[in-house]
Amino acid sequence: MNLEEIKKSAIEAIESATIKEALNEIKTHYLGRNGLLTGELKSLKEMTMEMRRDAGPKIQELYAEIEKKIEAKLQLFSGSSRKTDYTAPGKKFQYGHIHPLSQVMEDSAKIFRGLNFSVISGPELEAEYYNFDALNIPANHPAREMWDTFWIKGEGKNSKSNYLLRTHTSPVQVRYMEKNSAPFQIVVPGRVFRYEAVDMSHEVNFYQLEGLMVGENVTLANFKYVVEQFLKEFFATMDKKIEFRFRPSYFPFVEPGVEVDIKLKGKWLEIMGAGMVHRRVFEAVHYNPDEVQGFAFGVGVDRLAMIKYGVPDIRLFYSGDLRFLKQFKSS
Numbered sequence: 580m581n582l583e584e585i586k587k588s589a590i591e592a593i594e595s596a597t598i599k600e601a602l603n604e605i606k607t608h609y610l611g612r613n614g615l616l617t618g619e620l621k622s623l624k625e626m627t628m629e630m631r632r633d634a635g636p637k638i639q640e641l642y643a644e645i646e647k648k649i650e651a652k653l654q655l656f657s658g659s660s661r662k663t664d665y666t667a668p669g670k671k672f673q674y675g676h677i678h679p680l681s682q683v684m685e686d687s688a689k690i691f692r693g694l695n696f697s698v699i700s701g702p703e704l705e706a707e708y709y710n711f712d713a714l715n716i717p718a719n720h721p722a723r724e725m726w727d728t729f730w731i732k733g734e735g736k737n738s739k740s741n742y743l744l745r746t747h748t749s750p751v752q753v754r755y756m757e758k759n760s761a762p763f764q765i766v767v768p769g770r771v772f773r774y775e776a777v778d779m780s781h782e783v784n785f786y787q788l789e790g791l792m793v794g795e796n797v798t799l800a801n802f803k804y805v806v807e808q809f810l811k812e813f814f815a816t817m818d819k820k821i822e823f824r825f826r827p828s829y830f831p832f833v834e835p836g837v838e839v840d841i842k843l844k845g846k847w848l849e850i851m852g853a854g855m856v857h858r859r860v861f862e863a864v865h866y867n868p869d870e871v872q873g874f875a876f877g878v879g880v881d882r883l884a885m886i887k888y889g890v891p892d893i894r895l896f897y898s899g900d901l902r903f904l905k906q907f908k909s910s
């Protein structure tokens with residue numbers, strides 16, 4: 580092999596090496612004690628002075644060039660003692676997926692959009708005024724006990740500057756009506772907080788979807804239609820027909836008030852509170868209760884998800900357990 584050939588084959592070998600070990604082998608092959616170039620260097624001894632003067636620097640130059648190229652490439656592999664084969668197929672990237680509760684909120688919002696509702700949001704850190712007072716739940720009223728509250732430290736001067744973690748999405752009704760006039764129909768998906776004991780159907784942190792439709796002639800019959808449409812569409816993928824019932828109930832911000840239950844494995848599970856907006860709420864937002872009327876509802880998103888996916892315990896949604904969450908991958 581002449582020098583040109585050695586150079587060509589050495590460079591090709593270096594360029595195609597993909598692991599550190601291959602480079603070390605190349606180094607031995609060309610520059611090692613019995614290497615090709617080392618052999619060339621040794622052969623100088625047998626040459627005449629004149630030939631040596633010509634060939635010597637060329638061999639040394641090539642020796643240095645190859646050494647430099649090997650070192651440069653070795654640098655690329657430094658830092659990892661693992662044998663890395665850069666030609667091996669890559670590891671499959673694990674894509675995450677949407678959390679079942681987010682999915683249920685998105686699905687629900689989509690159904691309501693289809694029913695001509697707008698999707699609105701409101702703050703999780705809420706003023707006492709919006710969470711309670713404006714919803715006809717004055718301070719010291721026993722109805723406040725319906726919602727065990729996480730209060731924020733620091734006394735505000737009044738209920739507008741006294742803060743809490745909202746116990747329901749209903750305060751957004753007031754916030755929306757303060758800024759917009761009827762007629763309208765909105766839904767408000769969001770996170771709510773309650774200072775209560777956790778069990779299989781109660782969490783301290785959960786999600787609700789509020790609905791509010793106000794106009795001149797909106798009635799409870801309209802609510803019944805909307806809720807039926809929603810439940811039918813939401814549970815359309817379930818093989819069994821879902822059964823639900825309306826039950827009279829009490830919430831200070833509606834009159835009359837109802838609760839909606841869904842039958843699950845022979846048992847009724849409460850999924851939402853609802854009713855016709857109370858005139859005091861309209862008065863708080865300076866609407867004329869003799870000119871408008873409407874319905875409101877607040878549905879438990881976690882409960883909807885539990886029913887749809889057959890999840891027996893609400894705590895599973897917040898467990899962060901991948902064995903649980905991965906089951907919702909294609910949903």
Ligand code: FA5
Nearest residue numbers: 747749781782785849850851852853875876877879882
């Ligand atoms: C309310 O929060 C009212 N704001 C609902 C409402 C809105 C009534 C508009 C009238 C008009 P309630 O506390 O019942 O009501 O909660 C509503 C739904 O949230 C319940 O039906 C249930 O599905 C769900 N829910 C309540 N507490 C919890 C909890 N701790 N964990 C999970 N879901 C809950």
